[in-house]
Amino acid sequence: MADHVQSLAQLEILCKQLYETTETGVRLQAEKALVEFTNSPDCLSKCQLLLERGSSSYSQLLAATCLSKLVSRTSNPLPLEHRIDIRNYVLNYLATRPKLAEFVTQALIQLYSRITKLGWFDCQKDDYVFRNVIADVTRFLQDSVEHCIIGVTILSQLTNEINQADTSHPLTKHRKIASSFRDSSLFDIFTLSCNLLKQVKRLSLLYVNLFILCVFQHWEFAPNSVHYLLSLWQRLAASVPYVKATEPHLLETYTPEVTKAYITSRLESVCIILRDGLEDPLDDAGLVQQQLDQLSTIGRCEYEKTCALLVQLFDQSAQTYQELLQSTNSSTIDITVQEGRLTWLVYIIGAVIGGRVSFASTDEQDAMDGELVCRVLQLMNLTDSRLAQAGNERLELAMLSFFEQFRKIYIGDQVQKSSKLYRRLSEVLGLNDETMVLSVFIGKIITNLKYWGQCEPITSKTLQLLNDLSIGYPLPSVRKLVKLSAVQFMLNNHTSEHFSFLGVNNQSNLSDMRCRTTFYTALGRLLMVDLGEDEDQFEQFMLPLTAAFEAVAQMFSTNTFNEQEAKRTLVGLVRDLRGIAFAFNAKTSFMMLFDWIYPAYMPILQRAIELWYHVPACTTPVLKLMAELVHNRSQRLQFDVSSPNGILLFRETSKMITTYGKTFKCLIDYPKLSQSFYSLLEVLTQDHMNFIASLEPHVVMYILSSISEGLTALDTMVCTGCCSSLDHIVTYLFKQLSRSTKKRPAAMATDDRFLHIMQQHPEMIQQMLSTVLNIIIFEDCRNQWSMSRPLLGLILLNEKYFADLRNSIVNSQPPEKQQAMHLCFENLMEGIERNLLTKNRDRFTQNLSVFRREVNDSMKNSSYGVNSNDMMS
Numbered sequence: 001m002a003d004h005v006q007s008l009a010q011l012e013i014l015c016k017q018l019y020e021t022t023e024t025g026v027r028l029q030a031e032k033a034l035v036e037f038t039n040s041p042d043c044l045s046k047c048q049l050l051l052e053r054g055s056s057s058y059s060q061l062l063a064a065t066c067l068s069k070l071v072s073r074t075s076n077p078l079p080l081e082h083r084i085d086i087r088n089y090v091l092n093y094l095a096t097r098p099k100l101a102e103f104v105t106q107a108l109i110q111l112y113s114r115i116t117k118l119g120w121f122d123c124q125k126d127d128y129v130f131r132n133v134i135a136d137v138t139r140f141l142q143d144s145v146e147h148c149i150i151g152v153t154i155l156s157q158l159t160n161e162i163n164q165a166d167t168s169h170p171l172t173k174h175r176k177i178a179s180s181f182r183d184s185s186l187f188d189i190f191t192l193s194c195n196l197l198k199q200v201k202r203l204s205l206l207y208v209n210l211f212i213l214c215v216f217q218h219w220e221f222a223p224n225s226v227h228y229l230l231s232l233w234q235r236l237a238a239s240v241p242y243v244k245a246t247e248p249h250l251l252e253t254y255t256p257e258v259t260k261a262y263i264t265s266r267l268e269s270v271c272i273i274l275r276d277g278l279e280d281p282l283d284d285a286g287l288v289q290q291q292l293d294q295l296s297t298i299g300r301c302e303y304e305k306t307c308a309l310l311v312q313l314f315d316q317s318a319q320t321y322q323e324l325l326q327s328t329n330s331s332t333i334d335i336t337v338q339e340g341r342l343t344w345l346v347y348i349i350g351a352v353i354g355g356r357v358s359f360a361s362t363d364e365q366d367a368m369d370g371e372l373v374c375r376v377l378q379l380m381n382l383t384d385s386r387l388a389q390a391g392n393e394r395l396e397l398a399m400l401s402f403f404e405q406f407r408k409i410y411i412g413d414q415v416q417k418s419s420k421l422y423r424r425l426s427e428v429l430g431l432n433d434e435t436m437v438l439s440v441f442i443g444k445i446i447t448n449l450k451y452w453g454q455c456e457p458i459t460s461k462t463l464q465l466l467n468d469l470s471i472g473y474p475l476p477s478v479r480k481l482v483k484l485s486a487v488q489f490m491l492n493n494h495t496s497e498h499f500s501f502l503g504v505n506n507q508s509n510l511s512d513m514r515c516r517t518t519f520y521t522a523l524g525r526l527l528m529v530d531l532g533e534d535e536d537q538f539e540q541f542m543l544p545l546t547a548a549f550e551a552v553a554q555m556f557s558t559n560t561f562n563e564q565e566a567k568r569t570l571v572g573l574v575r576d577l578r579g580i581a582f583a584f585n586a587k588t589s590f591m592m593l594f595d596w597i598y599p600a601y602m603p604i605l606q607r608a609i610e611l612w613y614h615v616p617a618c619t620t621p622v623l624k625l626m627a628e629l630v631h632n633r634s635q636r637l638q639f640d641v642s643s644p645n646g647i648l649l650f651r652e653t654s655k656m657i658t659t660y661g662k663t664f665k666c667l668i669d670y671p672k673l674s675q676s677f678y679s680l681l682e683v684l685t686q687d688h689m690n691f692i693a694s695l696e697p698h699v700v701m702y703i704l705s706s707i708s709e710g711l712t713a714l715d716t717m718v719c720t721g722c723c724s725s726l727d728h729i730v731t732y733l734f735k736q737l738s739r740s741t742k743k744r745p746a747a748m749a750t751d752d753r754f755l756h757i758m759q760q761h762p763e764m765i766q767q768m769l770s771t772v773l774n775i776i777i778f779e780d781c782r783n784q785w786s787m788s789r790p791l792l793g794l795i796l797l798n799e800k801y802f803a804d805l806r807n808s809i810v811n812s813q814p815p816e817k818q819q820a821m822h823l824c825f826e827n828l829m830e831g832i833e834r835n836l837l838t839k840n841r842d843r844f845t846q847n848l849s850v851f852r853r854e855v856n857d858s859m860k861n862s863s864y865g866v867n868s869n870d871m872m873s
Helices: 001-020 023-040 041-053 059-072 080-096 102-118 134-141 145-163 172-217 226-236 250-275 285-300 302-325 332-358 363-385 393-410 422-429 434-451 455-468 475-483 486-493 515-531 535-541 543-556 565-583 586-596 600-610 616-629 647-660 669-685 689-693 697-710 716-741 749-760 760-780 784-797 799-810 815-828 838-859 866-873
Strands: none
Touching: 001 023, 001 041, 001 059, 001 102, 001 285, 023 145, 041 059, 041 080, 059 080, 059 102, 080 102, 080 134, 102 145, 102 543, 134 145, 134 172, 134 815, 145 172, 226 285, 226 586, 250 285, 250 302, 250 332, 285 302, 285 393, 302 332, 302 363, 332 363, 332 393, 363 393, 363 422, 363 434, 393 434, 393 455, 422 434, 434 455, 434 486, 455 475, 455 515, 475 515, 486 515, 486 535, 515 535, 535 543, 535 586, 535 749, 543 565, 543 600, 565 600, 586 647, 600 616, 600 647, 616 647, 669 697, 669 716, 689 697, 689 716, 689 749, 697 716, 697 749, 697 760, 716 749, 716 760, 716 784, 749 760, 760 784, 760 799, 760 838, 784 799, 784 838, 799 815, 799 866, 815 838
């Protein structure tokens, strides 16, 4: 017995050395000893001993591997009784030790599969003893999760093993075994696997559903989990229409539970948030919308249950809310709780109505939508009646979300007016057709603009709803809209008296007026439906804006005026006009607007830019209006051949850009502006040098100084553009000088003027020569090719200055390096001719690349070098 224990200990040491040691010699010796062990006569008994008493997973792996080799050998095979004993021992070992190391479990299953395959045709008393695969595995599948995993792995590995031929046995035997396995056992294994999958699916859905219910009920502890759980169920619910299986998929059972859990958890959260002072999810509009988008699909699966739940919960909350409002001793907290619950319900009702697009809808489902819509509209009538005393901002935002979803699904010619939703609206609320429903939309919009004009979120979303209704697709719906008396009221009374958000007061910020553009875009579209060429109707519509322009003009005509009031009036006015200009995408209507604004009011806009150029809140709206006026939307700027309007519009736009541009002292401080400016200079110098040569001297000098400044810009695009512009200018100058030298016919007077300017100010070109050379030699030049193109022209135009600059650089070097630096400059100009032909330029670019490398090598070990500031002087 002691010998066995000592032998076991030695084997475990060898296994550890084989699998863990990093020393090659030790590992080789262990491998040699283990090979001898495998071939020893007592290998079988010692393998069983390793499995029974071994304390290391590596010794168990060794035992399983050795046994696989024993049962696989073709010479001196193991007797049938031994192989049966090994098979039974392995199955029992796996069953009693389900938590072995994974690689040990895999090796033992491989051993079982190998015994089963090789003994497939072995009989004992007329019984194929190795074919009881289903019976062997079933006991694993009926136990714990770990046992189920082992059972599934056995089935998988056995199928793999039988399907795979090996070189140690005849191919004919392999085919015979595989065919028999297929005919006698494969179908049973497939059936067992399918049944197992069904059980796993049911369990998985059950566990996931229980987990979701738990998370929804305790949402405050894992708020971020809600998104991922809803996302999972959204995908599952979206797949329902495509599932072709005849058997139940269980989604119809669990999806309503998920919907119910989410809805009830949102309603219950209202009290918890008020009680504990937690952060309210309703304050995060993006989060709410994301969850509603996911719920819209989930809620439409088994919609009957979803609708019944929403009707029940809504009726309870609405009745309680109404009773609280009628009671004289109701607490504010109780009213707030019910308003919070109704807010969630209105949001959710809007979401599930919007989810109609995800599923093929039926008349019954449209009727269910009608039940929900009627309840929300009845609640709206109640809350609107109280707005003079009090209102709830969150509930109003939920109403607007509901209206938006309702509009998408049930407004337009794509909806059958015989829909049961419209029937229900007619029965309950007397809304007999789409026109009456549209009147409800417009009534709500006007009510919101009247009572919520100072609330930017509600005003913005209300105007967005109006804008969506006015877009014009389908056109018949918009025509119905325009005929409504409420819409005609808006078109004829768009003043602050009726719509408070249009008012100008000292408390409002200039940035708070952005929603005005949306308002006038919608009004402009509605006006265009029947406008045609009716100039009187247009003039009538523009009266409030005309009065505003006249007021600003009156202010500007005096030396002293209220500047803040003037700013607010002007900013509101130009935002209004931009909305109208955006909507007037037809040539006729746009020309009415253009004739109205030009020439009467253009000077006012110019004056505003002059006065408030330093106030972006003023200049940006004005410039955006001008940008909209010059936008050729729907080809509306196709003026007649004899019409000067195109030129006039261009002139006014150019004047405004010039007026605004004069205020910038440094273009470099504004990256986007500088890129556009230098791009313009590049185009002008490339194609319009004759025009530049005709400019006044101070303009030419400004262009040159701007290019000089841009050469040192950190923005590579600006620097490269300046190099290109400078190259065009230098090339032009060189050609003009070459012509005069060759005594060609006299150049134009403008050319003479340009040459004269350059001769009067040679320091400008010299400065740029010094700058470019300094960047190439002493800085990290990332656009060397671009720098090389103007440099040659600069050198040829300033040969004496270049010589002085070269001598200065050479003399600044240590005595022992001066000769090398001088040689670098000599090589730079080697083979370079006095012209700017492409071939000569390319050669200079190549020389410059070598020059920069050699100069850098020469200066690496220098203890002192050129001061770049001296070179720039």
